[in-house]
Amino acid sequence: MGERIEAWATQVAEAELRSTLPRRWAHTQGVADRAVEVRRVLGQDAGLLVAAATLHDVGYAPRLAVTGFHPLDGGRFLRDEHGADERLTRLVANHSFALLEAEERGLQGELASEFPLLDDPLLVDALVYCDMTTTPDGGRTTAPERVAEIVGRYGADSVVGRFIRRAAPEIFSSVERIEAALAAQPR
Structure with missing residues (x-):
């Protein structure tokens, strides 16, 4: 897995998001940029x-939104339409503590049975870091600012607002672990 899968992921995400959801596409590009920085x-x-960073929000694409829960819809799309690598589909379907949101939506069983969590904490943390340090427009932010932005956009009592507040401690821990790993690595 390398440059070829990265190019394929960009092609798929761009085809699904660029024209229909340009702001989501901007966020996706920013998350992918963070992933390039973290790859070391x-x-x-x-x-x-x-x-995974490039495809994490592909399930928002209108034609793919079957359940309305973008991690599950994205994972199913990648698995069913593209026969994508199992680890990739599991990362996309579970990105940024999606299992907690699935619980809020009554979809926890479906998500867990179709796309079990990966047992690779560094990789899971890295994807959380990339997503949760990127604004909706693709810029850089801190994890606390990103969580606050999500709560503000969706509302504290919405499904997403409840989920993100529950997930916040885990999100912050993931981001801290990746920041520490980056600090320990030579540039």
């Missing part, structure tokens, strides 16, 4: 991280 701490999984 991942070794052989660097290409997988970049691909």
